[in-house]
Amino acid sequence: MTTRFHTHHIDIRENTVVKRYIDWSRGEPYREWAALKVLDFHVPDLAPHPIHADLDATPPAITMSRLPGRVLRGEPTTSAQIEATAHALDRLHRIPTRAVTELDPASWGPEAAVAKVRRLIHARPDPGSDPLARQAHQEGTTWMATTDPDHLLDNPYPPVLGLADGNHANFLWDGQRGCVRLIDWEDSGRNDRAFELGELTEHISRTDGTLDPEALLAQIDLTPREAMRVRGFRRLVALCWLLQLGPTGAATPHNPPGTARRVAERLLNLFG
Template sequence: MQSQTHDLRFTDTEVRKRFLSWADGEADREWRCLRVIAEQAPGIAPRPLRQETADGHPVVVMERLAGEPLGGTPLTAAQTASLGRTLRRLYDIPHEHITAAGIGERRFGPSTLPPALSHWLDEPHDLSPCQDPAQVRAAIDATREWLARPDALLATRLVALGIADLNPANILWDGRTCRLVDFEDGGLTDPAYDLADHVEHLAGRLTGVFDPAALSAAVGLSEDERERMDAYRPLWAAFWLVMLLPGNGGFRRNPAGTTEAQAAHLLTLIR
């Protein structure tokens, strides 16, 4: 099994995750995250077993967990409650243990995503392959204006460890418990920021996998944190709009009209 960043090989007890590049440090992030989780919140993610090199590529070997990936249908109440408990244990890992493990800010974290979005949205885009170029252009322009507003962005809080990529396929359900896999982008974050990322993830949002209110309640977010989560959601909706623009992989992989639907969704969040 191969993704854009790694391939996976399975035995009955182990998973070998071979990364295709050293360039972005995915293998080190994964290893460090799994180690601190194994020490501070065991059982919510695979135990890291060893690091290797294969044909010049970094490899992380971890235990194989029981369960099937979620996705495609909304989570049940039991699954939402279990996922909330799992994420709470992740977010409750003491900050000093995270930093002591050499873990920095997650990939596309709260301090790096906004400038990246501004850069991407300022680039010229040929929208002619879109079904409704004017609608997509309106969403791009509105987002650029929103990002420039002084009240649009929150002060960065890097207070907890996050998985960063909660594609529903990265949640394993064994009938009782949700566990997490794929920490290659993980790192320090704000729980409200990571939950905004999770509920806006295209793979989950299009099929209604996550109920934002139910998941934030299951995690135990405070009222202030729920407000921060809502304030962060436009950033991730904009991220997915960029991924769905012509020339990007999301545009090729998704049905016609997905870009326009994302543009409409984004506009509801920033207006």
């Protein structure tokens, strides 16, 4: 299963966690500290409580509270966990716009994703010999040549504070309290809500578990226009992963055989 190159070391203590950053080229510690402070003020208990920051140290470090629970990755997801995830996202996305606009844009958002997919397509990656993967690759390439991806960049809705990382390991299930909390805010910032939902539902970590995106989205209040934008971003995110899963793709060594086919099936369903 895919893993990101780690940008930090984690020191887990009895009641606290100390996060020391290896790479902070995108302002990771500053992003995380800013997000944790906003979260602690507006939606306490949704994320770790910020305790102390050494942002100018080498390496930078943040001390935060340790949260109980286990990550929602690598196992079947229950209806209670899906409901709790939807509730957590609703709380997150209700943070006042005035607080969100003071944050920097997230490091991963619509513009970055569209640009990355176009770069990948321009590089003409080998989709491999699987007919389904080749079909999904072709349909995705055709879709990217339309104006649809550009329309996704026009967001008529207020921004939200987003994780900018849909890895399901960032969602922590507390079975005792029946709630989900969110961790790892180093890529966070001001972002598009529809993109955040597309990134969560189509992140490649979904292949390492059974989180039902339709069940999750059904519990989130979306206007018809927002739902269409979410579907567009789901296509974009799934295509981005597919383009990295060919025989020589960057994501291929980190994922088990058959991952490209599973992503292709999902992408074709999104185009259906």
